[in-house]
Amino acid sequence: MIAETVCSAVSAAGLGIAVVTAYRKRFLAAARIAAYSLVPLGLVMTGAVEWVAETAFSPTAWAGFAVLGGAWALFATTRAVERRRGGTRKERKAAARSAQQGAMAPSASAPSLGQGSRPATRPATAPRSDSADDFSDIEAILKKHGI
Numbered sequence: 001m002i003a004e005t006v007c008s009a010v011s012a013a014g015l016g017i018a019v020v021t022a023y024r025k026r027f028l029a030a031a032r033i034a035a036y037s038l039v040p041l042g043l044v045m046t047g048a049v050e051w052v053a054e055t056a057f058s059p060t061a062w063a064g065f066a067v068l069g070g071a072w073a074l075f076a077t078t079r080a081v082e083r084r085r086g087g088t089r090k091e092r093k094a095a096a097r098s099a100q101q102g103a104m105a106p107s108a109s110a111p112s113l114g115q116g117s118r119p120a121t122r123p124a125t126a127p128r129s130d131s132a133d134d135f136s137d138i139e140a141i142l143k144k145h146g147i
Helices: 002-023 027-046 048-056 059-085 089-104 132-144
Strands: none
Touching (some): 002 027
16 A cells, blocks of 8 residues: 555656656656656556565565576576586587597598698798888778778
């Protein structure tokens, strides 16, 4: 009962502020203030405030919130562990099967640790002779955008 009275008083005060704001020729702000001030009144009229008041003082409701919190924590923990392991159970089984099949293949060869076909050193890039060439690309982009 007191919650409904407080919500009604807040709505009345908000509507009063909206009237003063509209008097100052700030109609958009006044409409926004009026909308915010009508929310508590609407909550009272729909019964949401009464439901919240009954829930706040109900031990059964708080136990229900505790169960929901525990379920959420359990779900979050299992998702974190699953991401750390690297996928779902089906993905891990498929990876294990492919690893077993790969280990049984008789034609598998050891990896080559030799030099390979890559050259040992990279060819050095030729330095540009003119510093104006460095900015030609940038100038073209700026001209393209009209700057």
